[in-house]
Every structure is written in C-alpha cells, then in structure tokens.
Amino acid sequence: MSVFVWLNDQLLKMVWLSDLTEFLLYQIGVDVSTPLGASLHFFIYDVIKIFILLSVLIFLISYIQSYFPPERTRQILGRYKGVTARLIAALLGTVTPFCSCSSIPLFIGFTNAGLPVGVTFSFLISSPLVDLASIILLASIFDWTIALAYVLVGLILAVIGGSLISWLKMERYVEGFVFDSPMVSLEAPEMTRKDRIVFAKDQVKFIVNKVWIYVLVGVGIGATIHNVIPEVWVSAVLGVDHWYSVPLATLIGVPIYADIFGTLPIASALVEKGVGLGTALALLMAVTTLSLPSIILLKNVVKPKLLSLFVLYCTFGIMLIGFMFNILMG
Amino acid sequence: MIIKILGSGCPNCKKLEINAREAVKQLGLGVDFVKVTDFKEISSYGIMRTPGLVFDDKVVSFGKVTDTATIVELLNAYIQERRV
Secondary structure, X not given: OHHHHHHHHHHHOOHHHXXXXXXXXXXXXXXXXXXXXXXXXXXXXXXXXXXXXXXXXXXXXXXXXXXXXXHHHHHHHOXXXXXXXXXXXXXXXXXXXXXXXXXXXXXXXXXXXXXXXXXXXXXXXXXXXXXXXXXXXXXXXXXHHHHHHHHHHHHHHHHHHXXXXXXXXXXXXXXXXXXXXXXXXXXXXXXXXXXXXXXXXXXXXXXXXXXXXXXXXXHHHXXXXXXXXXHHHHHHHHEOOOOOHHHHHHHHHOOOOOOHHHHHHHHHHHHHOOEOHHHHHHHHHHHHHOOHHHHHHHOOOEOHHXXXXXXXXXXXXXXXXXXXXXXXXX | OEEEEEOOOOHHHHHHHHHHHHHXXXXXXXXXXXXXXXXXXXXXXXXXXXXEEEEOOEEEEEOOOOOHHHXXXXXXXXXXXXXX
C-alpha cells in the first residue's frame, strides 16, 4: 500500500515538482510562506504539473480512443436496446474522442442511423462529463475513491437522463430534418499502429492548443483563492453549512464554457478553503456538461421542449449529486 | 472540379484548407474551393467528425487534418479514377 501511495504522490501529485519549485523559488529569494510567494508556488507547480499530465495522458488515452471512433460506437450501439443500450452509450462516451465542435454532426449521425434519442443523449451527457483524462486528473488532485465515485455518479446521471428522454418519448422534439433522407453512413478508415500514434500525437497538440488558456486562467484563479482570498469569505458564500452552496455553484457553472483541466485547480483550491467536496464537484460537473455555447449548438437540432428538459435534468441532477457528496463526506 | 472543406470554422478546418490549397498549387490544378459550414449540409455527407475533405461529391477524408502530401496522393488517385 505504501508503495502505491508513494507512486501516487510522486507520479500523479508530483510532490517532487512541488519541492523542486519551492527550492528554486527559495534560490531566487521568494519565500513561499508569504501569501504572494505561496500563490506563485501554487501557480508554477500546478501549471507545469497539469501540462505534463495533460500531454502524457492525452497521448495514452488518444491511443486507446483511436479504437473507438464515433462510427464504430454507432455500430456497436445499434446492436443493443433499452437500458443496456443507454448504459453502453454512457460507457463508450468515456472512450470515444469527443470535441464539442463535432457534437451536432454526431447527434445527426447517430439519430439518422436509427439510434434512439435516449441512447444518443446518454452518450452526449457522459462524453464531456466522464472523460478518461479527467478521471486520472481527479485522482491526482483528490484521490482514487473520489475519482471512482465521480465516474459512477456521472455514468448514472447519463443513463437516467437518456432513459427519461426515452420514456417521455422525446423523439417528437427532434428537428425533422435530422430524420430526413437516410444518409450514407461512412465507416471509419482502418488504422495501422503508426496511424494511431500519429492520431495520438495530433490529439495532444490539438488539445494542448485548445485548453492552455483555460489552464492558465483556472490555475490563476485557483492560486488566488488558495492564498490571497481569506477562508472566511469563501466559506461565507460556498461553505458546507450553507444549503444553498451547491445550487449556487451549479448555477455559476452551467453557462460557463471552460475545460475540465482549467476547472479542476479551482475546485481543488475551493476544497482546501473549506468548501464541501460536493459543492466543488457540482461546479466541475456543471462547467463541463453544460455551457451556453453547447446549448446554443444543440438548439439547432432539438426543439425547445427537449432542450429545456436536457438542461433542467442536468442542472438538478448535478445539484443532487453535489448534495449527496456533501452529506456523505460531511 | 470543386474541393469542399466541411466544418464549422474551427482551427482545424482552416489548417485543412491551407493544406488542400497547397496540394492544388503543387499539382497546378484549376479547382474551386467551397467552405461548407451548415450543419445540415455537413451531415448530409455522412460524416460525424469534422473537418471533412470532399472532392466534388466524394468524401476523401474526415475527422483529421490531412497533410499536403496525402492530399496530393488523394487528388492524383481521384483524377485517375475520373478518367476511367
């Protein structure tokens, strides 16, 4: 067990990097026991850590993901029915490479090929929420039990959401053109091992390019919360003893478009300032699952009724998960 | 011949267009470029991942930024195919 803890501390939490940063700052005359020095230390250490983890993880994960392009996922999902199909959709959502810019073509591609709307929504909820990289990052910032609990509730949220949409026969509220004229369904081209490595490398470049600004801003906010903002202020607004902290965190997170990699440092700084874990996770889930740009995109393919059901369900589901975590951990 | 770039204007679509234009220049072809940004139209080509590269009405690559050398090969193959 102690070997495992050591590996976790050194490889994921990168304690060595924290020590190294502290040592180097000390060498140039920065005292990390002052608020400013501590903020600087948090910022440098976290930015480097996240970029190292991000690059290594995205490479490994993209390699795995290259086996599950959406074309293959669609084909697999076509073989199942009912709750099983929605469960598999939620699980595949974690390994299928997903970019919010492709969510609409994906929605149309799935629906037009005859997949039930509930199955597609299970996929659309789980895909941004329970991402392989975010699981490992959660484990690095908190610990494995929290990461696994996060995955479990994320999958449950996705399966129940899809089921609700299916039971309420929400197919009626998908824009008609989505079903029009069955389209050719292109198959994913065969990939060699070299292709997969190239794909994984491209993903690293693409994702680092896309998220670096969110990481810098997120870590900056995290560093400020961590060392500059007094704990009483944070707990006055988002403290565990306030029942409204979870709904507030969720409502703040819903419209924001940010990456999970940028949001995690904020969530971890909040937890260190005495904010409930459930509150911090609610913020994280709300930011990743829903955002104003993604809602506007989705509006192209579904009618207001289905869109509002989706947004309200996710919002209340995330709040419920937040409350549960706060009660269980508190 | 028409080359279509399918995508909602994300950075990758722009990169793909630059590569495609370079490939066309290398081969000295007279080609019209069309950007397809409408979701309905993109989906009608059967792709779920952007950017997509289309010669006339044939999808030749999707979900990745195909490099210039590969596009040159694809163009040569397509022209051969059309002659037959």
